[in-house]
Amino acid sequence: MNEVAGAIADPVRREILLLLRDGRLSAGSIAGRFAISRPAVSRHLRVLRTAGLVHSEVVGRQRLYELRTEPLGDLARWLRGFDRDSAWSARMAALDTEVRRARRDRQARRTEDTA
Amino acid sequence: MNEVAGAIADPVRREILLLLRDGRLSAGSIAGRFAISRPAVSRHLRVLRTAGLVHSEVVGRQRLYELRTEPLGDLARWLRGFDRDSAWSARMAALDTEVRRARRDRQARRTEDTA
DNA sequence: GGGAAGTGTAACTGGTGAGTTACGCGTTTG
DNA sequence: CAAACGCGTAACTCACCAGTTACACTTCCC
Numbered sequence: 001m002n003e004v005a006g007a008i009a010d011p012v013r014r015e016i017l018l019l020l021r022d023g024r025l026s027a028g029s030i031a032g033r034f035a036i037s038r039p040a041v042s043r044h045l046r047v048l049r050t051a052g053l054v055h056s057e058v059v060g061r062q063r064l065y066e067l068r069t070e071p072l073g074d075l076a077r078w079l080r081g082f083d084r085d086s087a088w089s090a091r092m093a094a095l096d097t098e099v100r101r102a103r104r105d106r107q108a109r110r111t112e113d114t115a
Numbered sequence: 116m117n118e119v120a121g122a123i124a125d126p127v128r129r130e131i132l133l134l135l136r137d138g139r140l141s142a143g144s145i146a147g148r149f150a151i152s153r154p155a156v157s158r159h160l161r162v163l164r165t166a167g168l169v170h171s172e173v174v175g176r177q178r179l180y181e182l183r184t185e186p187l188g189d190l191a192r193w194l195r196g197f198d199r200d201s202a203w204s205a206r207m208a209a210l211d212t213e214v215r216r217a218r219r220d221r222q223a224r225r226t227e228d229t230a
Numbered sequence: 231g232g233g234a235a236g237t238g239t240a241a242c243t244g245g246t247g248a249g250t251t252a253c254g255c256g257t258t259t260g
Numbered sequence: 261c262a263a264a265c266g267c268g269t270a271a272c273t274c275a276c277c278a279g280t281t282a283c284a285c286t287t288c289c290c
Contacts, residue, residue, distance in 0.1 A: 002124050009121035010248085014193075021197060027267060040249055042268060047247090061257040061266045069197045076194040078129075082136065082184045083191075125278085142237060155279055157238060162277095176236045176287040 001078065003051040004071045012036070013044050020054060020067040027056075027063045116193065118166040119186045127151070128159050132168060132182060139181040142171075 008014050016030055031041040045065060048054040052071045057064050123129050131145055146156040160180060163169040167186045172179050 001129070002126060005120050006124035009117050009124055011117060012248095014116070017197070028265090031267090036248090037250060038267075039251085039269075043248070046268085058256090058267095063267065067197070072194050072197050076191060076198075079187050079191040079194070082132070082182070082187050127278095143235090146237090151278090152280060153237075154239080154281085158278070161238085173237095173286090178237065 001075065004053065004075050007047050007051040007053055008072075010044065010047075012041070013048055016041075016044060016048060017053065017067060020065060024064045024066040027065065030065065116190065119168065119190050122162055122166040122168055123187075125159065125162075127156070128163055131156075131159060131163060135169060135180060135182040139179045141177045141179050143177070145180065 008017070012034060015034075019025060019030060019033065027042065027045060028038075030045065031038045034041055045054065045056070048065075049056060053068055054065045055068050057066075123132070127149060130149075134140060134145060134148065142157065142160060143153075145160065146153045149156055160169065160171070163180075164171060168183055169180050170183050172181075
């Protein structure tokens, strides 16, 4: 959790994750998107690797990186512990209520039709 | 976003947030829960203040701290950008579909009744 | 009113992080 | 086969962070 939060606390690393969301990319391709030096990006990628947020694979002389979202899910779960009064939770509750009512309506209609 | 993620990247600060989830606490009360020095905790509280994750209010000689969850919500929202294939998003989509169907059914029934 | 309680900050210290240039290893290409 | 490509890491530098002790200010209580 420390490592994951720490990893995304840096804007470059967040941007890298967003880039990888659309599919795997080579280290060079990623580095090319930033104004900082290649080794600097390499260092960031290493942080992400260590945190389990990306997985890399050597393909010839290229190293391809792909996203791993599980650790982000863990962080999101932790954050949900603070959602007690949030609008999001309220929306979820409202949707649940509607679904339950719809099911009851549909059940009642089915009973009338068979009677 | 940097500040928030950076703030929760520390276990002490995460623990402080969890403590405050149950209600406001004085600085001293918070500090008493950790083995580190009082000024160290004070420093952590300052980071949380700066990140907008807590709000403090002087009451006499005490300083009471309370949780602010909005920034955590922002982070959670950002994390949701990585939820494309998750079971959670799929459940949300299913609920939305049901709600839309229920609304259509109800609309259709209302049209029959007035006709 | 004086001393205690409560708490933030300064100054210090040692460790960590993020940028850079230089280097080196493995793969690909002409 | 030699040169180019791709990329990780070492070494360096400077800035930042988190712990500590010391200090100082405000409020409370006897």
